[in-house]
Amino acid sequence: MLRVTNLKCYYGRIMAIKGISLSVRQGELITLIGANGSGKSTLLEAICGILPTWKGEILFEEESLKGADPPRIVKKGISLVPEGRLVFPPLSVTDNLKLGAYTRFRQKKHTQIAEDLEMVKELFPILAERAAQPAGTLSGGEQQMLAIGRALMSHPRLLALDEPSMGLAPLMVEKILDTLLLLKQQGLTILLVEQNAQAALKIADRAYVLETGKIVLQGPARDLLSDVEVKRAYLGKDYEEFYDGRE
């Protein structure tokens, strides 16, 4: 479905991603893990067109994304849940969700959009409860749900998430990841970027481990979960020790 070949990204003259290749197949839940500065977010921004200065090739359903701007990529069916949620705080929850369907409004799909709104509110009942509230008054976890709901409103075939667990309580992380599993069962393809490797590996089919702009490890998530390399690659120490008292 998505095929990235020898991707290189630059910030000015600094190369943040140094030739990455990866693939996501239809219906898979793929996770990309790595420490701060390993290039995870950069990779997602390149795929979603927010960072247009990349070299190499990104193919989505056999079509190149070279030169496509974010609106076109959203229309093609890739939707991003950005890092740090980035909901629109003064706008109501409903308006935030409607913004997710921004590219679809012109196509006269109002009834379908209303249905999707119901679907998202069913998926996250708390959003229905808070529909008229400004998004800024929601808790971190609720905002994350809103950000995911907003991304779903564009009817994506590939959902890309950038650290959805950031700054959330473990219970909330579990809830969010459970939702992702549910979405996967409904047929959605998911690309999950995470720092919380253990949690991500538990639900993913396959995983890639990034280190300073390169893929150092890849394989079935189950195998990586017990791999020492993973621990070394981005924790620098045993993660049991790292997570001691946190989970």
Added chain:
Amino acid sequence: MSIPKILIYGFFVTAVLLIGYFVENYYYLQVLTFIGINTLLALGLNMLMGYAGQISLGHGAFYGIGAYTTAILTVNYQFSPWLSLPCAILLAVTVAFLVGLPTLKLSGYYLGMGTLGFGMIAFIIFREWTSLTGGASGFVGIPSLEAGFISFSSARNYFFLVWAVVLINLIVCGRMIQSRMGRALRAIHDSEKAAMAVGINTMHLKLQIFVFSAAVGALAGFLYAHYISFISPGTFDFLASVRMVTMVVIGGMASIWGALLGAALLTLLPEWLHAFADFEMIVYGLIMMIVMILLPRGLTRGLLDLYEKAGEGTGKGHDN
């Protein structure tokens, strides 16, 4: 439109009609007409600043383009004013497009600087292109408006014309911000990155709203020129642009009624303060400072807050 909204607009129309019929004093009508013209300016700029979050310190230029285009076309080329109006708006729109294309890539202070430069260039053109604009001594003899039997040369009729245009613009802007476009504008205000992530073409939309506010500015310039029948570059200088920004901020960002309040206050204050003679500007500045300190979110939001607080005090407030 919802019922409270119809009530508000109904109240607005009634107020305009009552004032128009019962105010006989020529001076009052003139001041009220100026409030209307300034409301248009603030309204257009508020769409850009209050909603999309893009500052412009050069909007006086569009006001001037509207006024000078119609002046030159009607006086030098004997155009009908109703024909020069679309020309004025078209020119403002074209200029806004050409200026917006490079400058809207900037943001924050840099966008302010960019538009400031544009405003200054426009002012210098108004002042120095003497053969066309009359230069510093101004442009005289702009005809007044008429439509069929109605002549707008009387102060009262012009008052009605201006406020009818204001009403139409209030409704248009009100509809715009309730639409998909309005949501997208507020999204850009909060975070351009997130706006892009949901598929909004931010550059395109910023340009659209910049062009729209330029068109409203040119419309206000057109109404001003045909009302006063004399224009000079000083009306469209840097201070005019700053005054427009002040109206938006004092009135309340992101509120169409704020534009009305801000324009009213900034038009009325200098008139009231004549009594202070030499101290006029000092008192004017002090009032601005006090308003901003006490009501930092502008008059509209500030008054609403006061109302809600008063409601709580008497136990009649809202639950949240």
